[in-house]
Amino acid sequence: MAAPFRVALSGDFRKPDGSPTFPDFDLAPLRSAPGLEMAFLEAANPLRADQIADFDALILLTPRFGSESIHPNGRLSVVARFGVGYDNVDVDACSAAGIALVITPDGVRRPVAVSVMALMLALTGKLMIKDRLTRAGPEAFNQRAQHMGVGLVGRTLGTLGVGNIGAELFRLAKPFDMTFIAHDPFADAGTATELGIELVGLEDLFRRSDVLSVNCPLTAETRHLVNAERLALMKPTAYLINTARGSIVDQKALTRVLAERRIAGAGLDVLEAEPPDVSDPILKLDNVILAPHALCWTDQCFAGNGAADVRAVIDVQHGRAPRGVVNRQVLDLPRFRARLEEYRGRFGS
DSSP: OOOOEEEEEOGGGBOTTSOBSOTTSOOHHHHHSTTEEEEEOOOOSSOOHHHHTTOSEEEESSSOBOGGGOOTTOOOOEEEESSSOOTTBOHHHHHHTTOEEEOOHHHHHHHHHHHHHHHHHHHHTTHHHHHHHHHTOHHHHTTGGGSOOOOOTTOEEEEEOOSHHHHHHHHHHGGGOOEEEEEOTTOOHHHHHHHTEEEOOHHHHHHHOSEEEEOSOOOTTTTTOBOHHHHTTSOTTOEEEEOSOGGGBOHHHHHHHHHTTSSSEEEESOOSSSSOOTTOGGGGOSSEEEOOSOTTOOHHHHHHHHHHHHHHHHHHHTTOOOSSBSSGGGGGOHHHHHHHHHHHHHHOO
């Protein structure tokens, strides 16, 4: 009888009482897949190599997966990250070990784009301010004319990055009759043309945007890409939105700009330190909307992420290259191809 294909899930997919952290992540397809066994790891951060020694695949939530997590036996073939961010994974270590790193762009594309739209509408509509006025009694209520919102027709929506999520944001924003601009060295020109996006230089993006949304991954090149110099280029009436990763923005510089009212406001689902220290000055500002890196967390988002990860590991089990591979060079490595061939022989294609 062929040895089973074994799938590990990082321990944070379960609560201490053993119940699922995210009930919308449907594990039934894994539990019922022929020839497949699944197990939850004990909580550890970073994950240890001995924990993963007997597994072919790993579905990973928040723990770090680095070189110390890779067992020398070479059994692990795929790390399926639950989401699109992978700053908790050492990509180079995975590539060196012949491990494919998979993310779930289809699961987050619409939910994150909707989150950006929610922040844009809340900021330009002065939603938080108007909520406070309504709760504070007649005197505050009668101040509503001092907090006029900003209409979006003809305004410029800019994105830093126009990949999976950035493109979806522009699709959702189409009915608002805005002007679309973006900066992305890797942008697909055909997609930009199709969506009516003008591709511009980085400084131009900051100068022209009325709403600027950060939609790029965190890398060594993008860390603090939104810095004091670039924030200084923005209009005093402009808004910055970040739903990507906190460290793409120099948060101290942004806090100064917001405190000095040099831009109109910001919407942040991500911060440089998560959770933030309660004394962090950005928490005291009234022109920023904050969320705990969870604005896109919906039943549909988590169901989609889970389904994509399940599909990826079952594809590998049957010797098929999974979708959403970050380090695509691994797919051409002889040892990875040999593993897929072995899986095909054991479980069929």
